[in-house]
Amino acid sequence: MKNNSLLGVFLLCCLTGVALAAEVSGKRLAAADGEPGNWLAHGRNYGEERYSPLRAINVDTVDKLGLAWSFKYPLDRVVEATPIVVDGVLYTTGAYSMVFALDARTGQLLWDYDPQVWRGYQGRGCCDAANRGVAVWGDKVYVGVYDGRLEALDSKTGELVWSVNTLIDAERNYTISGAPRVVNGKVIIGNGGAEFGVRGYITAYDAETGKQAWRFFTVPGDPAAGDESETITMIRKTWFGDQYWKQGGGGTVWDSMAYDPTLNLLYIGVGNGSLWNYKLRSQARGDNLFVSSIVALNPDTGKYVWHYQTTPGDAWDFTATQHIIVTTLDIDGKPRRVVMQAPKNGFFYVLDAATGEFVSAGKFGEVTWAKGIDPQTGRPILDREAADYWTDSDPKTVFPGSQGAHNWPPMSFNPQTGLVYIPQQVTMEYFVPLESPSTVQTGVPNLGLEIPIVPETLEGIEELAQVYRGNLVAWDPVRQEARWKQPYEHIHNSGTLSTAGNLVFQGTADGRVVAYAADSGKRLWERSVSSGVVAGPMTYAVDGEQYLAFNVGWGGAFPITFGALAYRTGVVPDSRLYVFKLGGKAPMPPVRRRELQPPSPPPVTADAAALAEGKSLYNNHCGVCHGLSALGSDIIPDLRYLAPRQHEEFLPIVFGARSHKGMPPFGAILEPAQVEQVHQYIISRSHDWRQELLKRSTQREQATR
Numbered sequence: 001m002k003n004n005s006l007l008g009v010f011l012l013c014c015l016t017g018v019a020l021a022a023e024v025s026g027k028r029l030a031a032a033d034g035e036p037g038n039w040l041a042h043g044r045n046y047g048e049e050r051y052s053p054l055r056a057i058n059v060d061t062v063d064k065l066g067l068a069w070s071f072k073y074p075l076d077r078v079v080e081a082t083p084i085v086v087d088g089v090l091y092t093t094g095a096y097s098m099v100f101a102l103d104a105r106t107g108q109l110l111w112d113y114d115p116q117v118w119r120g121y122q123g124r125g126c127c128d129a130a131n132r133g134v135a136v137w138g139d140k141v142y143v144g145v146y147d148g149r150l151e152a153l154d155s156k157t158g159e160l161v162w163s164v165n166t167l168i169d170a171e172r173n174y175t176i177s178g179a180p181r182v183v184n185g186k187v188i189i190g191n192g193g194a195e196f197g198v199r200g201y202i203t204a205y206d207a208e209t210g211k212q213a214w215r216f217f218t219v220p221g222d223p224a225a226g227d228e229s230e231t232i233t234m235i236r237k238t239w240f241g242d243q244y245w246k247q248g249g250g251g252t253v254w255d256s257m258a259y260d261p262t263l264n265l266l267y268i269g270v271g272n273g274s275l276w277n278y279k280l281r282s283q284a285r286g287d288n289l290f291v292s293s294i295v296a297l298n299p300d301t302g303k304y305v306w307h308y309q310t311t312p313g314d315a316w317d318f319t320a321t322q323h324i325i326v327t328t329l330d331i332d333g334k335p336r337r338v339v340m341q342a343p344k345n346g347f348f349y350v351l352d353a354a355t356g357e358f359v360s361a362g363k364f365g366e367v368t369w370a371k372g373i374d375p376q377t378g379r380p381i382l383d384r385e386a387a388d389y390w391t392d393s394d395p396k397t398v399f400p401g402s403q404g405a406h407n408w409p410p411m412s413f414n415p416q417t418g419l420v421y422i423p424q425q426v427t428m429e430y431f432v433p434l435e436s437p438s439t440v441q442t443g444v445p446n447l448g449l450e451i452p453i454v455p456e457t458l459e460g461i462e463e464l465a466q467v468y469r470g471n472l473v474a475w476d477p478v479r480q481e482a483r484w485k486q487p488y489e490h491i492h493n494s495g496t497l498s499t500a501g502n503l504v505f506q507g508t509a510d511g512r513v514v515a516y517a518a519d520s521g522k523r524l525w526e527r528s529v530s531s532g533v534v535a536g537p538m539t540y541a542v543d544g545e546q547y548l549a550f551n552v553g554w555g556g557a558f559p560i561t562f563g564a565l566a567y568r569t570g571v572v573p574d575s576r577l578y579v580f581k582l583g584g585k586a587p588m589p590p591v592r593r594r595e596l597q598p599p600s601p602p603p604v605t606a607d608a609a610a611l612a613e614g615k616s617l618y619n620n621h622c623g624v625c626h627g628l629s630a631l632g633s634d635i636i637p638d639l640r641y642l643a644p645r646q647h648e649e650f651l652p653i654v655f656g657a658r659s660h661k662g663m664p665p666f667g668a669i670l671e672p673a674q675v676e677q678v679h680q681y682i683i684s685r686s687h688d689w690r691q692e693l694l695k696r697s698t699q700r701e702q703a704t705r
């Protein structure tokens with residue numbers, strides 16, 4: 001497809017009269033609101049408000065939205081990218097960090113780029129082969145590649161210009177899913193991996209050459225190697241024992257960054273501690289800086305300026321990597337430059353952008369771990385009885401769970417309504433601590449806790465589903481209270497977009513795209529799409545016409561690991577970019593939903609003890625991708641649905657026959673007899689499921705008679 005690229009650019013510039021894309025610069029980015037037709041950076045402007053001044057699509061016209069064009073991704077896997085539009089060209093990414101440049105009016109492919117990530121590398125990340133999009137600067141497009149590369153492409157042709165390896169240790173399980181940001185000529189990228197035991201950091205590279213400019217570690221490393229800076233010496237005092245640096249410590253910067261050009265401060269969102277278990281990680285002592293913090297840095301030097309820790313001594317996977325917005329709010333009658341975040345822990349924070357001073361916080365989610373935030377100190381008031389699973393090694397159910405009260409799907413801020421639109425959700429976690437930590441291994445999660453327990457029966461699932469609900473929450477950040485809510489049956493709905501047309505857009509886990517009035521929350525427009533929606537929607541204009549883009553493609557940690565709940569959405573993997581406009585007439589792609597009855601499985605031959613062994617092996621080695629308790633949402637195959645031939649090929653597949661397609665080889669980890677135990681457990685789960693579905697439909701029939 002690449003051969004067409006030059007021709008595509010030629011057509012774009014010369015036949016249609018559009019000027020060749022001007023280069024993106026710091027000046028343009030700082031004044032992004034003056035270019036309403038473009039969406040130049042991840043969150044549209046440096047403050048990442050995700051608010052568009054465009055208003056042709058508005059509360060009065062929104063019902064005239066129709067499809068302008070759609071683009072089918074080559075892989076039907078997770079799509080988390082927010083597209084970027086520069087002067088009529090749309091840049092986006094799909095699974096495994098593949099990059100696409102499209103004509104923003106027609107969807108015609110101009111070029112594509114596949115960084116050729118080894119598919120088996122997916123097993124070294126927690127959360128699917130996700131990528132949240134590119135950055136554009138000068139004449140280049142930047143992508144963070146899943147296996148740890150940062151690459152620069154020619155924005156006109158997609159040719160690789162430079163590629164650097166951002167990893168400090170190839171043996172550790174580092175991945176990149178976040179979008180790079182470019183500030184003052186430097187491309188900045190972090191990474192993920194804290195579920196497997198890594199040390200967090202971010203790195204800045206010269207945008208032109210790829211030469212490393214600076215690196216900022218978020219947690220201290222091996223003391224014998226010496227502290228990299230005074231900041232590391234400062235934060236080391238908040239850690240105890242020696243496990244923290246052996247296990248990595250965590251604090252990965254895997255998603256959010258924002259920038260304030262006037263203050264020249266870069267804000268980064270820092271992730272959870274690694275191990276999750278606070279006692280095994282740091283003897284249950286100390287704040288463990290900078291886990292679960294927002295940190296402000298000088299983007300030119302990477303030097304620390306201030307920090308605010310949302311969850312001191314995090315023990316619950318409460319990342320503060322969720323979307324950061326920098327804006328001006330009217331506080332006590334005066335305009336104040338602030339940083340806002342709704343991290344996993346369930347509290348909405350407003351901080352002073354210049355100093356990090358705590359301004360206010362409010363509970364936007366279901367929270368049991370803390371009673372509130374002390375307004376004097378800005379520290380949470382821990383509910384020890386509810387949250388402490390380590391002191392007596394007493395398992396605890398804590399709200400929110402590791403999926404968070406809000407996860408990475410970005411929120412948006414509408415300066416007209418003064419409201420923040422949060423993809424909120426109710427989640428919980430059952431923490432069962434381990435006595436001692438395991439060692440770091442390739443592709444094996446390492447939490448210092450037992451792998452989460454998921455019910456196996458339909459009844460148990462439905463009980464759990466009563467708890468796990470989503471909401472679109474319109475939050476007043478000044479008064480710290482909800483203005484309105486729209487409920488969803490499922491969690492893991494998409495990011496939000498707000499516009500000057502008094503609209504909020506959001507996609508849903510069950511495969512819909514929806515528009516609401518921004519002020520009242522009234523639902524105004526809705527369409528069904530080919531898969532679940534998680535990415536943040538965006539809008540742009542070309543030749544005076546406004547477009548609305550939704551990246552559609554279900555995936556991420558929730559659908560692959562928690563299939564027990566995620567399957568209920570009924571969506572299938574079918575990844576596409578949908579672009580709507582007023583009066584759009586393109587036909588909508590077909591919408592399929594999942595068939596629930598599994599094919600007839602072979603008989604179970606194992607005894608109860610072997611099945612129990614198979615279950616434990618399955619949950620430890622397979623559940624993270626195929627779903628815990630062998631309940632999958634079929635984004636990665638639901639193994640209860642194997643066809644007869646796949647049952648015959650079970651052992652070769654598990655030993656590596658499909659490693660080129662992302663099924664990791666287990667030959668070095670499992671014995672053939674163990675694989676058979678896993679196989680038997682899966683077969684038994686398939687029988688159970690068929691029985692339960694049958695029972696359910698008989699009950700329904702009897703009820704309607």
Ligand code: HEC
Pocket residue numbers: 122123124618621622623624625626636637639642646650653654658661662663664666678
């Ligand atoms: C890192 C994620 C990951 C883990 C962990 C994993 N798998 Fe897979 N598996 C995949 C993917 C992706 C595929 C689909 C490959 C393809 O497209 O053919 C797959 C396919 C399979 C298939 C073939 C299914 C089909 O419909 O063709 C079997 C069988 C299977 N896996 C068994 C297992 C077992 C057993 C384990 C644990 C011992 C396991 N897998 C662990 C990702 C994973």
